[in-house]
Amino acid sequence: MTVHILTIGDEILIGQIIDTNSAWMAQQLNLIGARVMKKTSVGDTLDAIQNGIRAALIEADIVLMTGGLGPTKDDITKKAIADFFGVELVFDQPTYDRIVHMFEKRNIPIRESHRIQCFMPSNAMLLQNKMGTAPGMWFEVDGKVLVSMPGVPYEMEYLMEYEVLPRLKQRFQGQVIAHRTILTVGTGETEIANRLELFEDQLPENIKLAYLPALGQVRLRLTGIGDDENLLNQALDQKAAELESLIPEIIFGHEKEDLESAVGQMLRERGLKLGLAESCTGGYLAHRITSVSGSSEYFMGGVVPYTNQLKMKLLAVKEETLEQYGAVSEQTVIEMVQGALPFLNVDIAISVSGIAGPGGGTPEKPVGLVWLAIGNKDLIVTKKIMSGKDRLKNIHYTAIMAMDLLRKFVVEHYIIERV
């Protein structure tokens, strides 16, 4: 069962809104074994909409349209659909009654535009929309299906969940599609691909591996297609386990998890308290850590000593150290951790000092050079990073590397005994 998602609306084409609908729709469709083969966005013109419908129906079994339905003037989707089928728009009394009832309850006056909204292509089967005024429309086209829904996310989601997906599920008996996503950090796409080369070559025909890289992280996605859901899930689980056994030390999570939640969970499980002393990341690492709800359980606080004076005052970094080695040095980040541990009264402290750029570099200490340290009262580990010239990218990359360092430090030095 193949699907084409067709979104209508100039607001998408001028970049005023980001289309989040289609990602949600694709996920839901995958779960019932439907495969989105294409997505198209077109503008609010009769021609664009009709050409969009025509092209989509050639290739896909199902065309799901969103957008272009609503009480304002620029609604031409219904006219485009009616013209496409060569049918009239006819007044639908039940829809009008429903709108009147809805508005009376909320004490909103009915306008002429709401009456106009109740004219529907005569061949439409209407799908009741409990979240808004515009119903969805279902059309049968030579064994294929065309569905039109409003673009407002919660209206579209309601219609999909209660009207569209159940009907599609009943009608099409497609193959099952399933995914496993494994999240890695700190190792590049190429090196991972190298380590997984044999694994990938030996994957069965119906399972594919994709690399989805982002800054400092790579998501590995196994996608399987099959006739039997149980067998497919078994095969995917087995292959995912095999993959994980090949690169265990770089995996931090699964599916939609993020790195800050993963390291947060590790700290929580072990009852560890974390503190931060960040210079060049300027509070961004603290922000990432505290973007997780409930992070106050393990994050005690941080300092952002941007000046040397504050590095000395807050973290007891020695003046000689700063003079001899500079603020961006292994010695300084070590002393920052040593100072932060008692100052913030935490079990583990991370420190960062670097040259985020684009200015401030020297031949010995170029832009992109960052020193990281992590430690507890017994041990301090350091790491040097060489990043690029882009300030924000350096800050983001450093924060990810710092969280990776934290992850490894905790795994290595705080073993949980599970009985």
Added chain:
Amino acid sequence: MTVHILTIGDEILIGQIIDTNSAWMAQQLNLIGARVMKKTSVGDTLDAIQNGIRAALIEADIVLMTGGLGPTKDDITKKAIADFFGVELVFDQPTYDRIVHMFEKRNIPIRESHRIQCFMPSNAMLLQNKMGTAPGMWFEVDGKVLVSMPGVPYEMEYLMEYEVLPRLKQRFQGQVIAHRTILTVGTGETEIANRLELFEDQLPENIKLAYLPALGQVRLRLTGIGDDENLLNQALDQKAAELESLIPEIIFGHEKEDLESAVGQMLRERGLKLGLAESCTGGYLAHRITSVSGSSEYFMGGVVPYTNQLKMKLLAVKEETLEQYGAVSEQTVIEMVQGALPFLNVDIAISVSGIAGPGGGTPEKPVGLVWLAIGNKDLIVTKKIMSGKDRLKNIHYTAIMAMDLLRKFVVEHYIIERV
């Protein structure tokens, strides 16, 4: 000049990532007078990519592709393009040298897959990508243009800004399009529209006003079209000045400026030193302030005292205050400013304490309640915000309101005499 945006990648079709690239691209294209007429997303197969290119080139003058370029095996975009044009993939030594150089600097080993990545369709003009390993590719097709870029947002954005947009601009012929963008903060779209109603009604036919709202901020963009560049610019300058005179107190900048740069510039001009004491924003405000290159001139440092203990230890907030009023209170943020001024040795300090959510609310102090304070040794001003239930949105909104508070405080209390 019409544009078709073609995005390549199964990850979009299965809904694993939301396509934010095309909205950004559409905005940038609009600014140079190009109109996106259609957006299509296709999967990672030779057929889908080639059919996508073919269909897009029929209708649009320019086809911009993103995605499907990278060092791993699932890269078939280049093969699809080469086959489409009927050309060979040839090894590009300069690209290889650049990758080798980049990797040597970072001490990362070069692999065979990087060599493979350097094979390019022989008719491609390569666009240098300083943000990654895969160059962009520019193709001339019977007076039309096809461009292929990596899908990683910052790589695509770099290529668009430095390689693609300037070339398209040069090529584009027609009427002159010009813009003036005026940036406001702290006042909603509806209220601004209300104050500008008459102004908007009296705009000449060839100048339009657009409201581009974002969290806590609204950009007002005047777009003019005309035959004569000088006359158009004069008219736009005049209308922009008129607009500004109607809402002077909410304007913080122009064009691409951002709020953190604008407040930074104000501090720099006055030689003021800033310090931060942030609880619920968890370092995000410091991050915004330090995302500006050169911010170390005016930003001395900050503390993120997430616990009450650290609020007392670092900022000398009184235990009685925390007990009587709670950490999220006007009294606490006032004491945080009073403590931060000497502790961080700064002229101006900002403090933040709130309930970012989604957990932790009570009937008297619901999620979204935030107290802000700003002050110097003579005066402290406070502000209460009621935001929503979304943690990240609350943090972002609070940081913007804090910067707006800083802007107003500096404007009001630190007058620069210009002779």
